[in-house]
Amino acid sequence: MDRMERRKFLWGSLIGSGALLANSLVNQGWAQSARKKKLPPFLTGLVISTWNAGLTANEHAWKSLLEGGKALDMVEKGVNAIEADFTNRYVGLGGLPDREGHTTLDACIMDSNGMAGSVMCVEQVKYPSSLARLVMEKTPHVQLVGEGAQQFAVEQGIQLDNYVSDEAQKMYEEWLQKSEYKPIINAENHDTIGLLAIDRQGDLAGVCTTSGMAYKMRGRVGDSPIIGAGLYVDNEIGAATATGLGEAVVRTCGSFLVVELMRQGMDPQRACESAVERIRSKHTNVKDFQVGFLAVNKAGEIGAFSVQPGFTYALHKNGINQIFNAPSMFK
């Protein structure tokens, strides 16, 4: 951990302890009301998300839970914090552009009723995950793409934001010198945030949001906004999300696969490992790319596994928010 991360971690732990106290007070009240209404036993809630930025996202998701938010609110609020962080080069409008210099965003969201919304290749929208939620809630569709997604955003009263990151622009201009396009294994290539949550009712939701592969072809869409690839939620079984080379995840329906393996009886860890094994078996170039999966089942057990070492995730459980290193296929 570097100094910044240590500070974030300590701060996270402090907030975690405060949250623990608040949590137990809220729980006491909730338990009384649950007993009165004869509700089923509740969980205390759980949030899990990809990469180190997940620590901040989890805090925001947890705040939403403490304010009475349901799983869907938790996941949206969680990743909104990262989408609004314009220093992040892989999520939101601060993300690296495509090879023609356009920053295009992808996101999808799924709730505990099996409903889903997605936007792909949308520009100038600060919160693509919230737009995906609007697609889910306000249209009869699941996916909106490009200009149509942007038009829908405007119709919903969202003000377009033409923010361009100077640093991202500089990195793009440097890239243009050689215009080499190859997915990089680099563990620092935090390309996505996927976040899964369980609320106090024990219901699940998930979200996945990204600016996609840096310097991608114009119009390229990866796994992140594809229901079943970057994200899948089945409230009876569990939820999964993916990060890394989207093409490999799409080819194997990665997140759907993880949830289906859990349905067949695997625990979340084994399910993530099997999904990585499936990717290995279908790709001769698996040494050259990274994919990571996170999963949680209905009982709140979690799983995390990646192709390459370096995949980190943040887990907010029992009032403590912490970063972990996921185990990986290559060591």
Ligand code: GLY
């Ligand atoms: N996983 C993000 C992407 O491939 O776009």
